[in-house]
Amino acid sequence: xxxxxxxxxxxLCQMLRALEDDACTTEALIxxxxxxxxARESDVGAWQVNRTREEYLAYYQANKAVFDAxxxxxxxxxxxxxxxxxxxxxxxxxxxxxxxxPVEDATCVALIRAAGGIVLGxxxxxxxxxxxxxxxxxxxxxxxxxxxxxxxxxAAIADxxxxxALGSQTAASVIRPAAYCxxxxxxxxxxxxSLRGGQPLAQSLDSLGLFAxxxxxxxxxxxxxxxxxxxxxxxxxxxxxxxxxxxxxxxGETSTAMKKATESAIELLKSQGVQVIELDxxxxxxxxxxxxxxxxxxxxxxxxxxxSFEEEQLSDPxxxxxxxxxxxxxxxxxxxxxxxxxxxxxxxxxxxEVEVVLAPAAPDIAPLGHSATGAPHMSRPWQAMxxxxxxxxxxxxxxxxxxxxxxxGKYREDDALLSYASWFKELLN
Amino acid sequence: xxxxxxxxxxxLCQMLRALEDDACTTEALIxxxxxxxxARESDVGAWQVNRTREEYLAYYQANKAVFDAxxxxxxxxxxxxxxxxxxxxxxxxxxxxxxxxPVEDATCVALIRAAGGIVLGxxxxxxxxxxxxxxxxxxxxxxxxxxxxxxxxxAAIADxxxxxALGSQTAASVIRPAAYCxxxxxxxxxxxxSLRGGQPLAQSLDSLGLFAxxxxxxxxxxxxxxxxxxxxxxxxxxxxxxxxxxxxxxxGETSTAMKKATESAIELLKSQGVQVIELDxxxxxxxxxxxxxxxxxxxxxxxxxxxSFEEEQLSDPxxxxxxxxxxxxxxxxxxxxxxxxxxxxxxxxxxxEVEVVLAPAAPDIAPLGHSATGAPHMSRPWQAMxxxxxxxxxxxxxxxxxxxxxxxGKYREDDALLSYASWFKELLN
Numbered sequence: 118x119x120x121x122x123x124x125x126x127x128x129l130c131q132m133l134r135a136l137e138d139d140a141c142t143t144e145a146l147i148x149x150x151x152x153x154x155x156a157r158e159s160d161v162g163a164w165q166v167n168r169t170r171e172e173y174l175a176y177y178q179a180n181k182a183v184f185d186a187x188x189x190x191x192x193x194x195x196x197x198x199x200x201x202x203x204x205x206x207x208x209x210x211x212x213x214x215x216x217x218x219p220v221e222d223a224t225c226v227a228l229i230r231a232a233g234g235i236v237l238g239x240x241x242x243x244x245x246x247x248x249x250x251x252x253x254x255x256x257x258x259x260x261x262x263x264x265x266x267x268x269x270x271x272a273a274i275a276d277x278x279x280x281x282a283l284g285s286q287t288a289a290s291v292i293r294p295a296a297y298c299x300x301x302x303x304x305x306x307x308x309x310x311s312l313r314g315g316q317p318l319a320q321s322l323d324s325l326g327l328f329a330x331x332x333x334x335x336x337x338x339x340x341x342x343x344x345x346x347x348x349x350x351x352x353x354x355x356x357x358x359x360x361x362x363x364x365x366x367x368x369g370e371t372s373t374a375m376k377k378a379t380e381s382a383i384e385l386l387k388s389q390g391v392q393v394i395e396l397d398x399x400x401x402x403x404x405x406x407x408x409x410x411x412x413x414x415x416x417x418x419x420x421x422x423x424x425s426f427e428e429e430q431l432s433d434p435x436x437x438x439x440x441x442x443x444x445x446x447x448x449x450x451x452x453x454x455x456x457x458x459x460x461x462x463x464x465x466x467x468x469x470e471v472e473v474v475l476a477p478a479a480p481d482i483a484p485l486g487h488s489a490t491g492a493p494h495m496s497r498p499w500q501a502m503x504x505x506x507x508x509x510x511x512x513x514x515x516x517x518x519x520x521x522x523x524x525x526g527k528y529r530e531d532d533a534l535l536s537y538a539s540w541f542k543e544l545l546n
Numbered sequence: 547x548x549x550x551x552x553x554x555x556x557x558l559c560q561m562l563r564a565l566e567d568d569a570c571t572t573e574a575l576i577x578x579x580x581x582x583x584x585a586r587e588s589d590v591g592a593w594q595v596n597r598t599r600e601e602y603l604a605y606y607q608a609n610k611a612v613f614d615a616x617x618x619x620x621x622x623x624x625x626x627x628x629x630x631x632x633x634x635x636x637x638x639x640x641x642x643x644x645x646x647x648p649v650e651d652a653t654c655v656a657l658i659r660a661a662g663g664i665v666l667g668x669x670x671x672x673x674x675x676x677x678x679x680x681x682x683x684x685x686x687x688x689x690x691x692x693x694x695x696x697x698x699x700x701a702a703i704a705d706x707x708x709x710x711a712l713g714s715q716t717a718a719s720v721i722r723p724a725a726y727c728x729x730x731x732x733x734x735x736x737x738x739x740s741l742r743g744g745q746p747l748a749q750s751l752d753s754l755g756l757f758a759x760x761x762x763x764x765x766x767x768x769x770x771x772x773x774x775x776x777x778x779x780x781x782x783x784x785x786x787x788x789x790x791x792x793x794x795x796x797x798g799e800t801s802t803a804m805k806k807a808t809e810s811a812i813e814l815l816k817s818q819g820v821q822v823i824e825l826d827x828x829x830x831x832x833x834x835x836x837x838x839x840x841x842x843x844x845x846x847x848x849x850x851x852x853x854s855f856e857e858e859q860l861s862d863p864x865x866x867x868x869x870x871x872x873x874x875x876x877x878x879x880x881x882x883x884x885x886x887x888x889x890x891x892x893x894x895x896x897x898x899e900v901e902v903v904l905a906p907a908a909p910d911i912a913p914l915g916h917s918a919t920g921a922p923h924m925s926r927p928w929q930a931m932x933x934x935x936x937x938x939x940x941x942x943x944x945x946x947x948x949x950x951x952x953x954x955g956k957y958r959e960d961d962a963l964l965s966y967a968s969w970f971k972e973l974l975n
Binding site for chain 1: 648651653660737740741749750845849852855876883958
């Protein structure tokens with residue numbers, strides 16, 4: 118390692134192994150993260166609120182023995198500002214909740230803290246994890262959106278400010294910013310993690326999300342959240358035998374660059390002897406986009422009932438979504454729930470040998486501008502089906518801007534998905 | 547109406563119609579509820595914390611114009627102390643959370659308040675809505691348990707202290723206390739209502755519960771929670787054409803009194819020309835009991851992670867459940883999730899003409915004593931399947947102690963279930 122600046126670029130497990138090997142100190146890693154934040158935050162804007170370097174180090178040093186004996190050693194965590202924290206405000210990106218101080222940590226935060234992680238700060242979320250952007254810019258190109266809604270968590274990881282961050286996904290809120298910024302973003306199967314203390318948007322769709330720079334880091338964090346035995350050794354990557362490709366056309370338009378990235382990935386898979394099956398879905402996957410919107414509209418206006426009473430404080434897109442939910446027929450909502458369940462069963466019976474699905478994570482690179490967070494439809498079908506998904510970075514356009522590919526796993530087979538993703542990431546890099 | 551004492555015995559919709567007819571005043575209804583509480587609370591112990599009569603009336607009168615124009619007119623609501631309230635502590639029946647003051651109302655509370663309900667107080671819950679009882683006694687026989695975990699809500703309704711109360715069910719926490727106390731208790735289909743601000747126990751099992759004295763009251767509250775159009779006119783009861791009976795033996799032992807109650811109900815159904823099919827389930831339903839326990843054990847120790855770190859403050863049954871969850875194989879949990887889904891599909895394909903299932907709501911009347919809350923297994927299978935359920939009171943043993951029968955509906959067909967329940971309750975009374 119050359120200097121402190123490089124330390125912050127390591128992945129979480131790499132950092133932990135470096136500590137185990139006495140290759141550096143925890144303080145040096147913390148300092149490296151803060152150096153990066155100080156250098157970049159005025160441009161990137163990943164943080165809603167954060168501890169100062171002095172506060173963080175004082176807290177670490179006051180509990181040094183505990184942290185040194187812990188799994189995560191006192192390394193810094195970013196927490197999306199839709200997830201409650203006892204020591205910091207949780208304002209959900211909305212003027213309605215300015216100054217809101219929760220009484221306790223969300224369970225996901227508490228578990229990572231108990232494992233020795235320290236909340237460095239709250240990362241920027243769009244308004245209630247829906248469309249209205251916060252201040253964050255894309256670290257790969259500051260003129261572009263970072264994507265949303267977990268904008269700050271994705272940017273903080275991609276820009277090497279922290280080695281781990283929490284997010285959430287109801288439509289595309291993990292996969293899209295991960296794809297745009299160039300981070301690993303993982304969405305658990307529906308029901309996989311405790312959502313206690315994560316402010317809900319739509320109960321049939323909400324999933325916890327994790328951001329990191331390597332798949333092994335996701336595997337470690339997942340084990341912590343599930344209270345399973347943990348390891349900081351790189352997990353073995355597993356090559357899938359059969360991958361099903363869902364081209365962008367199954368969902369909607371994709372750019373030439375994204376088409377090329379998908380084709381390149383297919384060629385790479387085939388070069389490794391992986392069987393590649395092309396999904397011929399007709400409108401079946403595309404239809405899931407509207408079913409997802411129906412479910413979301415119905416549930417959001419009920420979960421955010423109190424906020425809907427303050428309509429003048431809501432953005433236009435959120436107010437419109439709520440209006441849709443309040444005026445739609447219940448039968449439309451119930452039918453959409455049913456259709457998504459049917460589609461999940463159909464998808465995995467399409468070709469029984471398929472172990473994982475490959476699809477574009479977004480229609481293109483991140484769009485220019487900061488007034489919106491990009492199109493979410495490439496994620497809606499999988500989220501409606503409740504499946505585990507991971508964005509695997511590696512592909513880039515001709516200007517070096519990230520193009521995200523997502524792998525989609527079977528329901529509750531998250532561990533298998535991550536093993537394939539670990540192998541696939543190595544293949545792309 | 548004879549006097550104030552009788553007023554409190556009316557159901558919610560009856561009260562609202564009496565107000566519409568100028569048959570009484572809101573103040574008289576409020577006074578009648580407080581009279582009942584003052585007369586009975588020292589025996590029944592339904593309340594964890596509550597507003598005084600003076601506080602309540604002052605609050606009502608200060609906002610009288612708003613309440614008079616509202617749907618619920620300022621009538622009193624009981625809220626299980628596992629559900630967050632902005633104006634009152636929410637302590638979850640645990641020493642860990644003594645003095646815990648949430649920053650906002652749970653969405654269910656907020657919606658009922660927005661419709662003109664006033665939180666009279668927090669009702670007693672068992673420890674974290676699991677097994678360890680609170681102080682509540684069964685109003686039908688003070689020597690007996692009220693059942694748990696929504697002990698206070700069921701007792702407050704059955705003892706005519708308030709006309710509406712909120713609860714929650716993860717195993718049997720609505721149906722069992724409703725059956726033991728003699729109240730209507732309704733559990734929504736999984737995912738039906740926003741659980742925001744209701745403290746979770748197990749995300750794959752938790753459902754919101756409603757308690758009232760008549761099915762029409764449940765229908766009204768359900769419409770408020772779903773933000774649908776509301777009516778205080780009695781909804782039309784609907785006779786089912788075909789009911790499937792799941793005898794206690796499908797799940798476990800039931801008492802002679804419960805067997806007789808079930809047989810009487812079958813005879814009543816047949817006397818009305820309803821086709822009755824007996825479910826021959828083998829061990830299929832009984833197996834769901836263990837699947838339910840597996841799911842609950844796995845999820846509880848993860849949702850209540852922070853509390854599990856303070857094991858000395860947990861009851862022995864809860865500590866044992868957490869230990870089970872932490873030591874079990876993940877494959878057991880995943881298999882149980884899968885089996886419950888399969889069983890739900892099997893159940894409703896058993897005889898396609900079946901519209902609703904009838905089953906004992908508990909093995910017997912409420913057991914004597916207050917050290918436990920009775921056996922939950924009669925509810926576990928339906929809760930594992932995520933189905934809507936309602937306890938219909940009316941049957942009693944030879945000493946007049948309530949025997950509960952439950953109706954189980956199809957997934958997300960809660961409205962149909964309530965229509966059948968309304969008809970069935972009239973049949974039993």
